[in-house]
Amino acid sequence: MNALYLYELAKIEAVLLKNHISSISAADRFFVSASLVAIILWNIAPHTAVAQAASYRPFLFAVNDFQGVGDWPLPGFSDEYFTKTFEGERSSLAVPDPRVEVLREYLSSKNSPLTDHAETLLKLKNYRFVIGISFAESNFCKRNIRPHNCWGIGGGNPESYADYEEAVIRADSLIQKYHNSGRTTPKLMRDRWVGWKNHNWPLAVEQVIGALESRGL
Numbered sequence: 001m002n003a004l005y006l007y008e009l010a011k012i013e014a015v016l017l018k019n020h021i022s023s024i025s026a027a028d029r030f031f032v033s034a035s036l037v038a039i040i041l042w043n044i045a046p047h048t049a050v051a052q053a054a055s056y057r058p059f060l061f062a063v064n065d066f067q068g069v070g071d072w073p074l075p076g077f078s079d080e081y082f083t084k085t086f087e088g089e090r091s092s093l094a095v096p097d098p099r100v101e102v103l104r105e106y107l108s109s110k111n112s113p114l115t116d117h118a119e120t121l122l123k124l125k126n127y128r129f130v131i132g133i134s135f136a137e138s139n140f141c142k143r144n145i146r147p148h149n150c151w152g153i154g155g156g157n158p159e160s161y162a163d164y165e166e167a168v169i170r171a172d173s174l175i176q177k178y179h180n181s182g183r184t185t186p187k188l189m190r191d192r193w194v195g196w197k198n199h200n201w202p203l204a205v206e207q208v209i210g211a212l213e214s215r216g217l
Contacts, residue, residue, distance in 0.1 A: 097122060102215050107131075112140035117164050124172040126179070128212050132186065132205035133171070133193070155195065 097119070104118040114121065114134065121127045134141050134150050141150035141164070148161040151171045161167040175189075183189045186202035186209075194201050 099217055103212075103217055106212070106215060106217075107140065110135075110140045111142070114141050114164060114168070117168060120165055121168055122217075124168060126172050126175040127168075128209045128217070129175045129186075129205065130168055130171045131212065132208035133175070135208045136186075136201045136204035152193070 099122055100119045103122060104115055107115040107118060112134070114131070121130060124130060130151075131140075137152045138144060138150035141148075144150045145152060146154070146158040146160040148164050148167040149158055150167070151174075153159050153171065153174060159170070161170060178184075178189050178193070183192065186205035189205075190198065190202050
């Protein structure tokens with residue numbers, strides 16, 4: 001609807017209202033008048049808004065020197081910088097392994113020198129066997145045939161290690177070799193590891209493995 005059409009419509013409504021004004025109540029007259037005003041404003045207002053929008057000129061800008069993602073790393077920052085930064089953030093957000101404290105308490109209850117190396121042990125693939133064999137061979141490393149060697153590694157020519165960190169890694173590596181050759185249980189490992197049929201050896205290893213598993217380790 002355009003303004004002229006609305007104006008003519010209003011004139012017609014006014015004539016009708018004048019001819020019948022005596023026959024309608026004051027409330028009805030107010031309602032008709034208000035309706036006419038609402039119709040006129042509803043149809044005129046959008047045109048006003050459009051006119052205002054047409055005169056609006058948004059502020060535009062352009063980045064003419066943008067080179068995309070090709071400029072990487074950013075000037076002044078090396079790949080090494082970002083690698084160290086993000087690795088540092090990841091490590092700072094790392095959640096501590098709740099098993100460490102459980103294993104530490106278990107080894108402490110056995111008065112084992114391995115107590116302070118619980119975290120390292122849990123990183124090993126065969127940590128249950130490492131701990132189990134340490135019990136069968138030396139009562140949790142209380143007796144060493146050579147410095148930090150409480151697994152009997154080396155047989156007639158026992159090996160020595162600088163500390164228990166090095167020792168447990170070496171024990172885990174040797175156990176893995178046994179597993180790779182098919183000796184995956186204490187009983188299958190016994191004859192070659194011990195050198196004779198010691199029936200208590202696999203039982204001792206299995207006892208510790210079971211104790212660790214019952215603790216969720």
